Amino acid sequence: MPDAFEPKIVAFFCNWCTYLGADLAGASRLKYAPNARVVRVMCSGRVDPQFVLNAFARGADGVLIGGCHPGDCHYQEGNYKALRRFRLLQRLAEQMGIEPERLRLEWISAAEGDRVRTVINDMVEKLKALGPRRVGQGPDRPVKDLAEVS
Numbered sequence: 529m530p531d532a533f534e535p536k537i538v539a540f541f542c543n544w545c546t547y548l549g550a551d552l553a554g555a556s557r558l559k560y561a562p563n564a565r566v567v568r569v570m571c572s573g574r575v576d577p578q579f580v581l582n583a584f585a586r587g588a589d590g591v592l593i594g595g596c597h598p599g600d601c602h603y604q605e606g607n608y609k610a611l612r613r614f615r616l617l618q619r620l621a622e623q624m625g626i627e628p629e630r631l632r633l634e635w636i637s638a639a640e641g642d643r644v645r646t647v648i649n650d651m652v653e654k655l656k657a658l659g660p661r662r663v664g665q666g667p668d669r670p671v672k673d674l675a676e677v678s
């Protein structure tokens with residue numbers, strides 16, 4: 529019997545809010561899917577679009593960006609910058625053939641450990657429904673799994 533598909537998620541979490549929310553979830557022993565690999569960034573506004581594209585290029589099935597709620601950014605307007613970049617990334621991902629559900633931006637504060645659990649579990653379920661990300665699709669190219677490309 530083939531192994532069930534387990535999506536790989538790269539999560540860029542703001543140091544001051546979402547990362548602390550994930551820490552709270554762990555300290556509170558809230559159980560959530562282990563599919564996300566967290567990359568701690570000082571601010572969600574510091575997530576360069578190239579980081580996201582690199583994550584997809586290296587085999588991520590989904591990318592989650594977590595930042596402070598609007599108006600609560602430690603760096604005043606970093607989360608607004610993250611939102612502008614996210615909208616750009618959505619358009620770019622669509623042009624590259626990446627489904628919109630594979631890229632997600634969430635505002636999660638340090639006190640919302642339960643929300644971290646909910647968001648990660650929800651994203652894992654949506655990615656499982658989508659299946660593994662495919663690359664190489666086009667009229668003159670066959671579809672390949674990411675594992676076959678590397």
